[in-house]
Amino acid sequence: MSRTDSDSDSRYANVNAKASVLTSGSIVSKVSNSSEKVFSNAVRSNYVRASAAATAKEWFHFLIFSDEAHILINFSLMNQNARGLAQQTLRLTILINQGDGWQGEVIELPGPEVVPGELRLGNQQSYFDYRDGYYQVRFQGSQGIINLDLVPAVDGVFANTVSLDHSAHLKWIGVPRLVANGQISWQGRQFTISQAAAYHDHNWGEFLWGRDFGWVWAIIVPDRTQRYAAVYTRLTDCAAHTTLSEALMVWQDGTYLCTFRDDEVQTQIDFVDTMNNPFRIPGVMKLAVAGAHADIPLVNIQATNRIYCADISIRCVSLAQIGVPSDGDILSVSVLNESIGEAEFRLASDTQTAVQASVAFVEQVQVIRSL
Numbered sequence: 001m002s003r004t005d006s007d008s009d010s011r012y013a014n015v016n017a018k019a020s021v022l023t024s025g026s027i028v029s030k031v032s033n034s035s036e037k038v039f040s041n042a043v044r045s046n047y048v049r050a051s052a053a054a055t056a057k058e059w060f061h062f063l064i065f066s067d068e069a070h071i072l073i074n075f076s077l078m079n080q081n082a083r084g085l086a087q088q089t090l091r092l093t094i095l096i097n098q099g100d101g102w103q104g105e106v107i108e109l110p111g112p113e114v115v116p117g118e119l120r121l122g123n124q125q126s127y128f129d130y131r132d133g134y135y136q137v138r139f140q141g142s143q144g145i146i147n148l149d150l151v152p153a154v155d156g157v158f159a160n161t162v163s164l165d166h167s168a169h170l171k172w173i174g175v176p177r178l179v180a181n182g183q184i185s186w187q188g189r190q191f192t193i194s195q196a197a198a199y200h201d202h203n204w205g206e207f208l209w210g211r212d213f214g215w216v217w218a219i220i221v222p223d224r225t226q227r228y229a230a231v232y233t234r235l236t237d238c239a240a241h242t243t244l245s246e247a248l249m250v251w252q253d254g255t256y257l258c259t260f261r262d263d264e265v266q267t268q269i270d271f272v273d274t275m276n277n278p279f280r281i282p283g284v285m286k287l288a289v290a291g292a293h294a295d296i297p298l299v300n301i302q303a304t305n306r307i308y309c310a311d312i313s314i315r316c317v318s319l320a321q322i323g324v325p326s327d328g329d330i331l332s333v334s335v336l337n338e339s340i341g342e343a344e345f346r347l348a349s350d351t352q353t354a355v356q357a358s359v360a361f362v363e364q365v366q367v368i369r370s371l
Contacts, residue, residue: 045158046130046173049204050088050116054079055168055327058204060121060128062137062150064180065221065359066196069098070340071184073137073146075121075128077114088114092126092139093281094146095320095338096186102279102320103187105143135178135200148182150198154229154254162235162245168207175200176229176251177222197221197359209334210326210367212238216269218299218314218362220343227253228345228356230312232301234267238367248303248310250347260303260310267302271295275319285323289333289368294319297339297362309348314360316341326367337364 049058059076072095080089090112095104111123119130125140139146156175163169178198184191199221207213213235220230229251235244246267248260278294299314316339326332343360346353 046156046202047117047119048077048115048121050077050114051204051206052079053206055206055208056204057207057209059202061199061201061203062128062135062148063199063219063221063361064148064150064193064196065198065223065361066180066193068191068193069096069184070359071096071193072104072338073128073139073148077112077121088112090114090121090123092122093322094139094143094186095279095281095322096184097318097320097340098189098191102318104279104281104320106282106322107141107143137182144184144186146182146184146186148180148184148193150178150180150200152200153177153179154251155256157231157249157256162205162233164205164207164211164213164235164244168205168211168213170203170205170207172201172203174231174249176219176231176249177254179224195224197223199361208327209324210329210332213244214238214240214365214367216240216267216297216299216362216364218301218360220312220314220345220356220358220360222356222358226356226358228347228354228358230310230345232267232299232312240366248301248312250308250310258305258308260305260308264305265301265303268300270298270300272298279320281320281322285321285333285335289321289323289335294321294337297337297364299362307349311346311348312343314341314343314362316360316362332367335366335368337362337366339363 056079059074062073064071074093076091078089090109092107092109109123109126127138129136135150137148152175154177156173158173176199180193180196180198182193199219216234218232222229231249234246246262246265248265250257273296274293275296276293296316296319301312303310319339322336324334326334339362341360343358345356
């Protein structure tokens, strides 16, 4: 089955409306895992690294889920060589969906202020900054204006070094729930964000886009009435034939609960639907990526450890694509497939079960030969 961008977004508009809690009982036991460090202060260790290594990559990622729109904002810092001189480039990616299709752009921010050790990145007009217990996210340009404040509402988690391939690695900090407020004006449309659920992560490491790795990353973000948040990560080879590592992290009532890892996790990803003419940025993506459709994932995750069983089903309903030029290979492009969807989350212990329906977001990385 296939559909157009506008067809799928008629379903997408109902995602928030369908999110609800169907919880019976309470699960209060807590399991910690030595491979994660949990911080009650969500910003501890969350600062700009700005490595000078030639292959260094770093990005700060924000997702906002409101009744008015779903929004992706990404500040990405990378090192590039220009005329034999190394320089840092800061790109801002913005995706917005108000229920009738995606809009957005990839924007290179001129004159970025990059200070290692600070929790601020950007220039005078467009930046994020952490102060007084919340993140300020600001953008001002020809496309519009964004003024958002995001307050962390749960523990953050810091993941140790993750290997992407033999020579590449990545570290990350995740905050699976924040509360967002603010105003957005984008391409002539204006709307207010009020007490919206949000997500934030910070990733940094050394790797080359287009090498032999890929990932699937998914989040379940609770609204103000819901108890559970979850983050799923799966690292694979480029063809997704070999899983290098896999984990599912769960939060309850704002506190990190447990991690299921590797053999404890079983995942099936099917592509039962396609989207015709998906929204793609930057504009050159329409030339670089052949084909007028993209596959939309259905993700099923089952995880079991000595205390809990988790079962997650995510049905994505709308997709946009972000293209990143592969490092050192002009004939390929790394594509980030960004999908919004609906999730049913079930967590059980020996005596109790909790069920929650929430908004979900899935990101898949694939490498596509452009010629």
